[in-house]
Amino acid sequence: MVIIKKTDIMTLNSLGLETKKVKGLTNDLNELLANFQIYYQNLRGIHWNIKGKRFFELHAKFEELYTAANINVDDIAERILTLGETPLHTFEDYMTKAKVPVGQNIYQDEKAVRLIVDSLTELLNIERLILNTSDEANDEGTNSMMSDFISEQEKTIWMMKSWLNETV
Numbered sequence: 402m403v404i405i406k407k408t409d410i411m412t413l414n415s416l417g418l419e420t421k422k423v424k425g426l427t428n429d430l431n432e433l434l435a436n437f438q439i440y441y442q443n444l445r446g447i448h449w450n451i452k453g454k455r456f457f458e459l460h461a462k463f464e465e466l467y468t469a470a471n472i473n474v475d476d477i478a479e480r481i482l483t484l485g486e487t488p489l490h491t492f493e494d495y496m497t498k499a500k501v502p503v504g505q506n507i508y509q510d511e512k513a514v515r516l517i518v519d520s521l522t523e524l525l526n527i528e529r530l531i532l533n534t535s536d537e538a539n540d541e542g543t544n545s546m547m548s549d550f551i552s553e554q555e556k557t558i559w560m561m562k563s564w565l566n567e568t569v
């Protein structure tokens with residue numbers, strides 16, 4: 402007779418994913434959401450405050466990036482909901498999870514571009530950790546979302562570093 406211990410029983414949700422693993426995953430996704438919101442707000446700040454001869458070029462580029470980040474934020478929040486949890490939505494919660502540097506009063510072009518690189522480096526760290534957890538949870542939806550974010554952000558870092566005349 403096979404004895405099944407209570408701890409061995411996996412509870413699957415209606416997506417076919419293990420409830421316990423999904424819970425850990427949504428906590429990590431909320432951390433990513435919080436940090437993405439800080440990245441988004443960093444982009445708004447530099448879009449507004451940028452000064453100098455490259456104003457028109459950078460003002461437009463930062464708008465392009467915050468528009469994309471806004472879509473990413475919504476996708477992360479809706480992924481958390483799809484997995485059965487609640488996305489964080491207050492600034493207070495976001496600040497308790499902040500790993501992305503908060504840019505304040507940045508108007509110099511190089512500092513602004515560096516803020517983007519530093520923010521994306523932190524987002525990539527979180528996304529790679531999530532990729533491990535989502536892989537472990539067999540969650541292909543989150544896996545593919547992280548893969549898309551990672552390749553897109555890596556490309557943005559390359560471009561920003563090229564603009565800074567530096568290598569990745």
Ligand SMILES: [Fe+2]
Binds near residue numbers: 448464
């Ligand atoms: Fe604007």
